[in-house]
Amino acid sequence: MAEAFSKFKESFTFNFIEGSRWKYITNGLLVTLKVTFFAVLIGLMIGVVVAMIRSSFDQTKDEMQPGLGKTLMTALNAIAQVYLTVIRGTPVVVQLLIGYFVIFVSSTNTVLVAIMVFGINSGAYITEIIRGGIMSIDRGQFEAGRSIGFNYVQTMRHIIIPQAIKNVLPSLANEFIALMKETAVCGYIGLMDLTKGGDVIRGRTFSAFMPLLAVALIYLILVIFFSWLISKLERRLRSNER
């Protein structure tokens, strides 16, 4: 027992303490959190806007009078459809590589590229989540807002979106957690995230067990922590409902 412990300690020291190799883990963790956080933020913004375009087009296409407005909405809706199809129809690793080597090729800020790519990627999934939330709101809420004199966007902003977001909060939380794990592939473009950090230690020490398990454990703890945080938030938001 004591022997096993001292071996563990030796391995731990070798992998993390010597040469301050723990910094690969902590710095990587920061990068992972940074990419995930800002990507979700971008995804949320894209998601709300695209979901509004999609659902407003579906709701009003039959009643809209021909004219500039209708042409514009039809075009926006078509763009949204293409965006959703392409993003959801291709692997995120491929999008990451295209983003880094084709689209943002002149950018030297790898973190920013990863944030943009994952943000645009999760935007597509968040769009569908929020669209579902919007459609789940009773039509009477929309009519009540409009009858007071709010225009379409104001009604969405004050009345529909807050309720929709609340309804889809569990799904959004899952998206956040899934995205955090998905960012593990950003080593493909040379970004030193948590996974890459663990892998670099493995390459230095030639011992796979300790660094990779440490990485897995950190992801697990993060997921458990955020799940707990979100369930707390959800309970608070539910306080104005039965």
Next chain:
Amino acid sequence: MSAEIIISVKDLQKTFNNGEVQALNGVSVDIRKSEVLVVIGPSGSGKSTFLRCLNLLERPTGGSVVFEGTDITAPRVNINLCRRRMGMVFQHFNLFPHMTVLRNLTLGPIELLNKSPAEANEKAMQLLERVGLSDRSDAYPFQLSGGQKQRIAIVRALCMEPDVMLFDEPTSALDPEMVGEVLDVMKELANTGMTMVVVTHEMGFAREVADRVLFMDEGVIVEQGTPGEIFDHPKSERLRSFLSKVL
């Protein structure tokens, strides 16, 4: 009955499903200032559609609605500005469940009428006092009874200081013992001189409060007149058979 006309409806048509269903088939009526107009009729007669066309929640497929001199069915009319002056009360209340009562009442005035929160709150509290619910201003809608919700919904519309109030079967979703409290609020409102258009199945209310009653069936106005004419001396066979079922 010489007061100025506030809403003038001409030959209103509304079809659904690309013309398959004719909900309104040529409805014309002038609504005067301070008038209480009650619309009755069997289910599917088009009375709710008529009401919803007045503030363009349904877009008419023909005819015109002139509100305070503006033809709101014309293209490029800012309907949102017109709707601020037309309050609407729904069958299912449609209070905003994620806001307190007070926030429900002040959202419109603050966001649309540029009132300060203090000003909007004061007005809302005054009106809540009038309907006897000033102690519920911090409650959420789910904490209220149906009758309370509908009274709040009426106040929400009044907070916008509308020129006309539209009621779409305001008591149909209520438990019977709560109908009275809502009708009392509406009666009081009528006494203050508010112009009201009320679609309802409450014949007692129509008889007592209405200045004029419209009887609609199959998308047209079959008969109209004072409550006395409609309820005591119905002329058409359809109105007689309708009244014999509901009275």
